[in-house]
Amino acid sequence: MKRDFIHITDFTQTEILETFEIVREVKQKFRNRDDYKPFKDHTLAMIFEKPSTRTRLSFESGFYRLGGQAIYLGPDDIQIGKREPAKDIARMASRYNDMIMARLFDHQQIIELAEYSTVPVVNGLTDYNHPCQVMADTFTILEKRGHFENLKLVYVGDGNNMVVSWLNFAKRFPMHFVCACPKGYEPDQKTVDEAIKVGISTIEISHNPLTAVKNADIIYADVWASMGQKAEAEKREIDFKPFQVNQNLMDATGKDTYFMHCLPAERGRETTDEVVEADYSIVFDEAENRLHAQNAIMLKLMEYKNIYY
Ligand code: CP
Ligand code: NVA
Numbered sequence: 001m002k003r004d005f006i007h008i009t010d011f012t013q014t015e016i017l018e019t020f021e022i023v024r025e026v027k028q029k030f031r032n033r034d035d036y037k038p039f040k041d042h043t044l045a046m047i048f049e050k051p052s053t054r055t056r057l058s059f060e061s062g063f064y065r066l067g068g069q070a071i072y073l074g075p076d077d078i079q080i081g082k083r084e085p086a087k088d089i090a091r092m093a094s095r096y097n098d099m100i101m102a103r104l105f106d107h108q109q110i111i112e113l114a115e116y117s118t119v120p121v122v123n124g125l126t127d128y129n130h131p132c133q134v135m136a137d138t139f140t141i142l143e144k145r146g147h148f149e150n151l152k153l154v155y156v157g158d159g160n161n162m163v164v165s166w167l168n169f170a171k172r173f174p175m176h177f178v179c180a181c182p183k184g185y186e187p188d189q190k191t192v193d194e195a196i197k198v199g200i201s202t203i204e205i206s207h208n209p210l211t212a213v214k215n216a217d218i219i220y221a222d223v224w225a226s227m228g229q230k231a232e233a234e235k236r237e238i239d240f241k242p243f244q245v246n247q248n249l250m251d252a253t254g255k256d257t258y259f260m261h262c263l264p265a266e267r268g269r270e271t272t273d274e275v276v277e278a279d280y281s282i283v284f285d286e287a288e289n290r291l292h293a294q295n296a297i298m299l300k301l302m303e304y305k306n307i308y309y
Contacts, residue, residue, distance in 0.1 A: 003301050004114040004121045008131045008168040015300065016135075016172055022296035022309045023139050023289070030065055030292060037067025038299065038307050044070040045093045046124070047078050047102040047113075050227045054263060055124045055132070058291035059101050066295055071097070080109055090116035098305075099298060105228055120301035122294070127161060127228065128188070133262045133286075134165035136293040138173075140286045141218065144258060152176040154216040156209050156245050157270050158236070159187030162222045162262055167191045170201035178204040180212035182239045209243050209252075216253045220260045221245045221270045237269065245271040250280070258282050 004010060011019065029036045044063045046056065056072060063070040080086050080102075086109045093100050100121045104110050107128035114121040123131055141148065152175070155163055159181045167187065170177045171194065179187055186192075186205055195203050206212035213219055224240040225233040250257060259271075259281040267273045276283060299309045 002118060002120050002304050004117075004123075005131060005297050005301060006110055006114055006121065006123045007129060008134055008165055009171055010131075011172075011300075013172045016138075019135065019293075019296045019300050020139055020142060022299055023135075023292045025309070026066075026295045026299070027289075027292040030295075038302070038309070039063060039066040039068030039098075042068040042098040043096065044068060044099045044101060044298075045073065045097040046070055047073050047080065047089070047093075047100065047104070048124075049075050049078070049080060049102075049104045050125070052103055052124070054287055054290055055103055058287075059124065059294055062291040062295045063298070066298075068098070070101075080104060080113075081106070086110075086112040087116040089113065090121075091118070094118040099301065120298075120304075122297060122301070125161060127226075129164040129168065130161045130262065131165050131168070132290065132294050132297065133162065134169050135297060136289040137220075137260060137262070137286050138169060139293050140260070140282060140289050141258075143285070143289075144282060145217070148173050148175060150176075151218070152178070152216050153218040153220060154178040154180060154213045155220045155222075156180045156213070156243050156249070157222050157240065158185050158224055158226065159205075160222060160226050162220070163187040164191050166220075167195040167203065170195045170203060171198040174200045176202040176204075178206055178212050178216075180206045180209040180243065182243060183207055185239070209249060213249055213253045213257075215255060216257050217255075218258045218260055219245055219250065219253065221265070222262055223264070223266055224270050240270065244269070245275055247272070247274055247278075250275060250278075256280065260286055263287055 103124035
């Protein structure tokens with residue numbers, strides 16, 4: 001049976017740990033430029049409804065370096081659900097390609113794509129979540145800290161798609177996750193409730209960034225207006241002002257704290273140039289690990305085809 005990676009929770013804790021092991025090894029092979037081409041003669045269809053820099057570059061370079069070819073389809077090429085329904089695109093693309101990666105607005109569309117596709121589908125971000133990013137981020141945390149024990153991660157900003165993927169990770173690994181956001185910008189309540197119900201992590205929603213970040217091992221930021229919300233940017237700039245991750249907020253943790261950001265970062269808005277450029281900022285390690293984490297996820301999904309790492 002083919003598998004998909006649409007949510008972090010599509011993998012069990014064991015499968016996530018196995019995937020991290022693959023990340024470690026493919027990263028080393030990538031850096032050594034080893035002759036390792038498990039995806040030789042394979043193609044990956046990449047469907048983008050939204051803009052992207054990291055996601056396109058990392059999937060395209062990553063798949064190529066594993067011996068395959070990635071094919072880019074931009075917003076004008078596909079128009080999922082408008083020119084053609086997701087279920088038709090899924091069956092058509094499955095006949096040409098060995099895997100599909102999609103970045104879409106509507107989460108239901110990627111669910112439909114996965115349901116009708118006969119090849120694995122990987123979620124490259126929807127309005128609801130961004131699981132590849134959190135796989136790269138958590139691998140980066142493992143590299144820096146060596147373990148997830150007693151991890152307090154405070155996300156400061158909008159309760160958006162990044163937060164949903166963090167909550168999903170908190171369903172699989174014990175952690176203390178805090179979302180510090182302005183009133184009215186809380187994350188999806190259903191996902192919050194589910195994460196609380198699983199019962200292995202401490203989940204908090206706070207409206208006070210200064211107290212929320214106390215003792216944080218990691219402060220995580222994202223843009224205040226996500227793709228598709230840029231028309232609200234002006235209002236959001238006012239609502240989110242007290243939630244800027246600046247040096248003052250980093251100091252308020254009372255300990256050594258890493259700064260993480262999925263990027264792109266809007267310096268002067270959700271964070272400052274000083275924070276992004278600081279020694280404690282690991283944003284480019286995260287960005288690099290997107291490529292390795294995705295290669296590992298794709299290898300894990302290809303086990304059904306007897307392509308093993
Ligand atoms: N972090 C991330 O997904 O970046 P892009 O939007 O540039 O792909
Ligand atoms: N929340 C952001 C993440 C970008 C990688 C967005 O959806 O635009």
